[in-house]
Amino acid sequence: MSADFEKIWPHVNSVQGFLSSPCQEEWLYHAAKEIAGVEDMGNILEVGSFMGRSTSCLAFACMCTKCRVHVVDLFHLDAHTDLPKEYENIFRANMERLGLTEYIQIHRGRSSEFGQFDFGRIGMLFIDASHEYEDVKSDFYMYSRHVCTGGWIVLHDVFSHEGPTRLWNEVKNTLTNPGACGNMAFGRKTKD
Numbered sequence: 001m002s003a004d005f006e007k008i009w010p011h012v013n014s015v016q017g018f019l020s021s022p023c024q025e026e027w028l029y030h031a032a033k034e035i036a037g038v039e040d041m042g043n044i045l046e047v048g049s050f051m052g053r054s055t056s057c058l059a060f061a062c063m064c065t066k067c068r069v070h071v072v073d074l075f076h077l078d079a080h081t082d083l084p085k086e087y088e089n090i091f092r093a094n095m096e097r098l099g100l101t102e103y104i105q106i107h108r109g110r111s112s113e114f115g116q117f118d119f120g121r122i123g124m125l126f127i128d129a130s131h132e133y134e135d136v137k138s139d140f141y142m143y144s145r146h147v148c149t150g151g152w153i154v155l156h157d158v159f160s161h162e163g164p165t166r167l168w169n170e171v172k173n174t175l176t177n178p179g180a181c182g183n184m185a186f187g188r189k190t191k192d
Helices: 003-013 023-036 053-062 088-097 133-144 162-174
Strands: 043-047 069-073 104-108 122-127 147-156 175-181 184-189
Touching (some): 003 023, 003 053, 023 053, 023 122, 023 175, 023 184, 043 053, 053 069, 053 088, 053 122, 133 162, 147 162, 162 184
Parallel strands (some): 043 122, 069 104
Antiparallel strands (some): 147 184
16 A cells, blocks of 8 residues: 555545445545646546545545546435435435535536536546446446547446446456556546
8 A cells, every 4th residue: 555545545435435445446536636736637527426435536536736636426326225215315425524625516416417527628537327238338438538539437246246347348448557446447548
C-alpha cells in the first residue's frame, strides 16, 4: 500500500461497498489522482456509487484540484436484499463525514437520463451500476464517447457477473493498456 493511500485507507474502509479491499480502492485512487493532476484531462464520471466507497477513493484523489467526481445513481435498490433500499442519505452522510462534498456533484436518476448531460471533459469513467448486459452496454457507449483520448474506462464486476464480463470481452481490444484488479477491468481510451 502506498504511503498516501495508507493515510486515507481508514476513511475509505469506513464506507460500506462492494470493492475487493484494498486492491481496487487503491487502484481507483491512483488512477483518479493521475487524471486529477492533469488539468486538461477533465472530471471523473462514476455510474453507480452505492454508499460511496468507490466515490471516496475518487474524491480523495481530487482534493486540491479542479477535478470533480460526477456521480450518477438512482440511490435505490430494486432487488430483494438486506441492504437499505434508499441509500442517498447514507451516501451524503458518508461524503460529509469524510469532508469530500465539495469534490462531488450528484445526479440522481437512471444513467440513461443523463446521456446528453454536459459533464465537461471526462478523464475517467467508472461503470458500476446495473449488471444487466444491455444496461452495461448502454452505459459504456453512452458515456465513453465523452472520455478524453488517454482517459481511463473502468468496469466493475467483470469476471463475476455475466453482463459486465460480456461487454468487457467485446470492448477490451478497443482500449489500450487493458488490465484488471480483482473483478475490476480497465483500459485507456484510444481515439474515437
